[in-house]
Amino acid sequence: MALCVAGLLSAGGASAPAAAYDQLVEKHTFEMPSLTTVGGKTIKQVRIGWEAYGKLAPNKDNVILVAHYFSGDSHAAGKYKAEDAAPGYWDAIIGPGKPLDTDKYYIISSDTLVNLSVKNPTVVTTGPATVDPDTGKPYGMSFPIVTIRDFVNVQKALLQSLGITRLEAVAGGSMGSFQAIEWSVAYPDMVKRVIAVIPAGEADAWTNGWLDIWASPIRLDPNWNHGDYYGKVEPLAGLTLALRIVTLHAQSPLRIDKAFDRKWAKEDANPLDSLDNRYAVSAALDTAAAARAKVSDANHFLYLVRANELWVAGHGKTLEEGLKQVKAPMLILPAKNDMLLLPDMARQVRDLVQADGGKVEYQEIVGEWGHLDGIVNIAQVGDKIRSFLAK
Amino acid sequence: MALCVAGLLSAGGASAPAAAYDQLVEKHTFEMPSLTTVGGKTIKQVRIGWEAYGKLAPNKDNVILVAHYFSGDSHAAGKYKAEDAAPGYWDAIIGPGKPLDTDKYYIISSDTLVNLSVKNPTVVTTGPATVDPDTGKPYGMSFPIVTIRDFVNVQKALLQSLGITRLEAVAGGSMGSFQAIEWSVAYPDMVKRVIAVIPAGEADAWTNGWLDIWASPIRLDPNWNHGDYYGKVEPLAGLTLALRIVTLHAQSPLRIDKAFDRKWAKEDANPLDSLDNRYAVSAALDTAAAARAKVSDANHFLYLVRANELWVAGHGKTLEEGLKQVKAPMLILPAKNDMLLLPDMARQVRDLVQADGGKVEYQEIVGEWGHLDGIVNIAQVGDKIRSFLAK
Numbered sequence: 001m002a003l004c005v006a007g008l009l010s011a012g013g014a015s016a017p018a019a020a021y022d023q024l025v026e027k028h029t030f031e032m033p034s035l036t037t038v039g040g041k042t043i044k045q046v047r048i049g050w051e052a053y054g055k056l057a058p059n060k061d062n063v064i065l066v067a068h069y070f071s072g073d074s075h076a077a078g079k080y081k082a083e084d085a086a087p088g089y090w091d092a093i094i095g096p097g098k099p100l101d102t103d104k105y106y107i108i109s110s111d112t113l114v115n116l117s118v119k120n121p122t123v124v125t126t127g128p129a130t131v132d133p134d135t136g137k138p139y140g141m142s143f144p145i146v147t148i149r150d151f152v153n154v155q156k157a158l159l160q161s162l163g164i165t166r167l168e169a170v171a172g173g174s175m176g177s178f179q180a181i182e183w184s185v186a187y188p189d190m191v192k193r194v195i196a197v198i199p200a201g202e203a204d205a206w207t208n209g210w211l212d213i214w215a216s217p218i219r220l221d222p223n224w225n226h227g228d229y230y231g232k233v234e235p236l237a238g239l240t241l242a243l244r245i246v247t248l249h250a251q252s253p254l255r256i257d258k259a260f261d262r263k264w265a266k267e268d269a270n271p272l273d274s275l276d277n278r279y280a281v282s283a284a285l286d287t288a289a290a291a292r293a294k295v296s297d298a299n300h301f302l303y304l305v306r307a308n309e310l311w312v313a314g315h316g317k318t319l320e321e322g323l324k325q326v327k328a329p330m331l332i333l334p335a336k337n338d339m340l341l342l343p344d345m346a347r348q349v350r351d352l353v354q355a356d357g358g359k360v361e362y363q364e365i366v367g368e369w370g371h372l373d374g375i376v377n378i379a380q381v382g383d384k385i386r387s388f389l390a391k
Numbered sequence: 392m393a394l395c396v397a398g399l400l401s402a403g404g405a406s407a408p409a410a411a412y413d414q415l416v417e418k419h420t421f422e423m424p425s426l427t428t429v430g431g432k433t434i435k436q437v438r439i440g441w442e443a444y445g446k447l448a449p450n451k452d453n454v455i456l457v458a459h460y461f462s463g464d465s466h467a468a469g470k471y472k473a474e475d476a477a478p479g480y481w482d483a484i485i486g487p488g489k490p491l492d493t494d495k496y497y498i499i500s501s502d503t504l505v506n507l508s509v510k511n512p513t514v515v516t517t518g519p520a521t522v523d524p525d526t527g528k529p530y531g532m533s534f535p536i537v538t539i540r541d542f543v544n545v546q547k548a549l550l551q552s553l554g555i556t557r558l559e560a561v562a563g564g565s566m567g568s569f570q571a572i573e574w575s576v577a578y579p580d581m582v583k584r585v586i587a588v589i590p591a592g593e594a595d596a597w598t599n600g601w602l603d604i605w606a607s608p609i610r611l612d613p614n615w616n617h618g619d620y621y622g623k624v625e626p627l628a629g630l631t632l633a634l635r636i637v638t639l640h641a642q643s644p645l646r647i648d649k650a651f652d653r654k655w656a657k658e659d660a661n662p663l664d665s666l667d668n669r670y671a672v673s674a675a676l677d678t679a680a681a682a683r684a685k686v687s688d689a690n691h692f693l694y695l696v697r698a699n700e701l702w703v704a705g706h707g708k709t710l711e712e713g714l715k716q717v718k719a720p721m722l723i724l725p726a727k728n729d730m731l732l733l734p735d736m737a738r739q740v741r742d743l744v745q746a747d748g749g750k751v752e753y754q755e756i757v758g759e760w761g762h763l764d765g766i767v768n769i770a771q772v773g774d775k776i777r778s779f780l781a782k
Contacts, residue, residue: 217611257595
C-alpha cells in the first residue's frame with residue numbers, strides 16, 4: 001500500500017502501459033546566462049533539465065511542449081535505462097502511434113525553476129538550494145520569487161536555443177496546465193493548441209488557503225530555521241507532513257477507501273490502546289511522503305507553493321482579462337472526482353474563453369483517483385487528444 | 392473577514408435569527424464518580440457541562456438530546472447573558488415555536504469528554520488537561536483514549552441522574568451526528584428518533600487520513616513535548632495550524648472565493664515581493680485559528696481526533712453490523728457542498744439502514760458554506776425536522 005501511494009507521488013507506475021515509449025531517454029541541460037523575473041529580479045546562470053521524444057522535423061514545425069505538475073519533473077515518457085521500474089508519467093499517451101505521436105511530433109518536456117525534486121539526480125533546476133554564483137553559497141530565501149510566467153519564459157528561451165519558434169501544442173496537467181494556458185496568453189502567436197489537463201485558470205482563494213496550509217508545516221519545523229538549513233539538519237519532518245497533505249489532497253475517497261478501509265497500520269497495535277497506534281492510511285501516507293521528502297527540498301516547496309499562489313492567467317488583474325489574450329483552441333480535460341482543482345475551475349476557464357469567442361473542447365476524465373486521474377487515467381482521453389491535434 | 396471566519400469557528404453568528412431562544416441559559420455540571428471506557432480504562436470524577444432549553448414534563452417523556460460537533464460545545468441555543476454577541480449554534484431551530492420547540496420539548500445539550508475548548512469558562516469537560524485525582528497533576532498523555540460511545544455513555548449517566556429513560560430524539564451535527572447514531576445503535580430502546588446532520592456512519596480511510604493530518608502539526612511543534620507542556624510554553628503554533636486546516640476543510644470554495652477572492656492580506660504587501668507577504672484568505676484563517684487556539688488545548692485536540700478516527704457505528708467490526716441495531720427512524724441531513732463529510736457518507740448510512748428495513752428520511756441542505764451549512768443553514772431543513780418529530 002505504501003509503495004502504491006509512493007508510486008503515485010512519482011506518478012506513473014500505476015498506469016504503466018504495455019508498450020512504453022520505445023527509445024531510451026536522455027536528460028539534457030539548458031543554461032541561460034540570466035533571467036529577469038516577472039518580479040523584476042535577475043537570476044544568473046539559470047539551468048533546467050529537459051528531455052525529448054521523437055524527432056525534430058527539418059523545418060522545426062512539429063513540436064509539442066509538455067509541462068509538468070507540482071511534484072513532477074520533465075520525465076514525461078520512456079525510460080532512461082531499460083531496467084527502470086516505470087516510464088515517465090504520461091507514457092500512456094506519448095510514444096509511437098500514441099495520441100502524442102512520436103512518429104509525427106517532437107515532444108519536449110522541461111523541468112521548471114524551483115523544482116521540488118532537486119536531490120533527484122535526473123532533475124536539473126535552479127532555486128533556493130542552488131549555489132548563488134555571487135556568494136558561493138546556496139541562495140536560500142534570497143532566491144527571487146518566481147511565477148508560472150517565469151517557468152514559461154525559461155521554456156521559451158530553451159526553444160529559442162533550439163531554433164523553435166512555433167508549437168503545435170502545449171500540454172500539461174495541473175501546474176503543467178497553468179504553464180500551457182500561460183503560454184497561450186503570453187505568446188499567442190507561438191501556440192497553435194492548448195491541452196489543459198486537471199486545470200485551473202487561477203489560484204482562487206480556496207486553492208490559496210490550501211496552498212498556504214501545504215507550506216505551513218515546513219515553517220513550523222524548527223530545523224527550517226527561516227530557510228537557512230543548508231549544510232545543517234534539514235526540516236524533513238515539516239517537509240514530510242507537507243508532502244503528506246499534498247498526496248492525500250490529490251486523491252479521492254473512492255480510491256483511498258478501497259485501498260485502506262479502516263485497517264490498522266500494524267495488526268497488533270489497536271488505535272484504541274495508544275495514540276501512537278495509527279490507521280494504515282496515515283502510516284502509508286507518511287511512508288510515501290517521507291520517501292519523497294528525501295529527494296526534495298523544503299525551500300523549493302515553499303517557492304513552488306508561492307508560484308502556484310500567484311497563478312492567474314496572464315498575471316494581470318483578473319482571469320477574464322488574461323484569458324482574452326488566448327487565440328489557440330483549447331482542449332480542457334478535468335477529472336470528475338478531483339478534490340484539489342475542482343472541475344468547476346476547469347469549467348470557469350471553458351466558459352470565459354467561450355464567452356470571448358474562443359474555441360474550447362471539454363471532456364471529463366472519469367475515475368477513482370481524484371486529481372491523479374489526470375495522470376493515472378490520461379489514456380482515457382487519448383482519442384480526444386488525438387482528434388484535437390488532428391484538427 | 393477574519394472575524395467572519397472566527398465567528399464561524401464558534402459557529403452561530405452568521406445565522407443568528409431575529410428571535411433567539413428567549414430564556415437566559417444556565418450551564419450546569421454533571422459529575423460521575425467513575426467511567427469505564429470502551430477501551431477498558433477507568434476515569435474517576437468525570438465532569439461535563441450541560442444546559443437545557445424548555446421544561447421537563449412531569450413524566451419526563453419530552454426530552455430531546457443535542458450532541459455537539461468537533462470544535463463545538465453544549466451551547467446550542469440561547470444566551471447566557473442578554474449582552475452575549477450571539478446565541479448558541481443551533482438557535483435557529485431551538486426555541487419556542489421553532490422545529491425543536493421549547494414549548495413542547497425539554498432539550499438537553501452536553502459537553503463531550505476531551506472537549507476542545509477546555510479554556511473557555513463556559514465549557515466543562517474532562518480530558519488530558521484535567522488534573523488526575525490520583526496524582527494531583529494534569530493527565531497529559533496518560534488520559535485514556537475515549538470514543539464516541541464513551542461520549543454517549545456519559546450522556547446516558549447524565550440522563551439517568553435526571554431520571555430520564557426515554558428520548559423523543561437525539562440530534563447532532565457532524566461529530567454530534569456520530570453521537571446521535573451511536574445512541575440509536577447502543578441503546579435502541581431509549582431512542583425514538585435520530586436526526587443526523589452532516590453525518591457519517593464511520594470514519595473511512597479518507598476521513599482518517601485527513602484527521603491524522605489535522606493532528607500532525609501539534610506533534611511537529613517542539614513545545615508539544617510529547618504532550619507534557621502543562622505549566623510550560625504550550626504548542627500554540629501547532630494547535631493554530633491544526634485549527635486552520637479544520638476551518639478551511641469545513642468550508643467550500645463557493646463561500647471562501649466570494650469572501651476573499653485573490654486579495655492580499657495587506658494592500659501594500661505584494662506576495663510577488665516576499666514569501667512573508669500573504670493572501671488575505673490565509674491571513675484570515677490564521678487569525679481565526681489563533682483566536683480559537685487560545686481557548687483550546689492541544690492534547691484535547693489529539694484525543695478528539697482519535698475519538699473521531701475510531702468512529703464506526705456500534706464500535707464493532709463493520710458499519711453494516713453496527714447499523715443493524717438501529718430501530719429508530721432516522722432523518723439524515725447532509726450538506727450538498729460538504730468537502731469534509733461528503734454527502735456520499737450520509738447516503739451510505741441511508742442505504743444501509745434502508746436495506747435493513749429501517750425508516751430513513753433524507754434531505755440535502757443546499758448552501759455555499761460546505762460542511763458548515765449544517766450549522767449556518769440549518770433553518771433550511773427546519774420544516775423537515777418539524778414534520779419528522781411530529782410523526
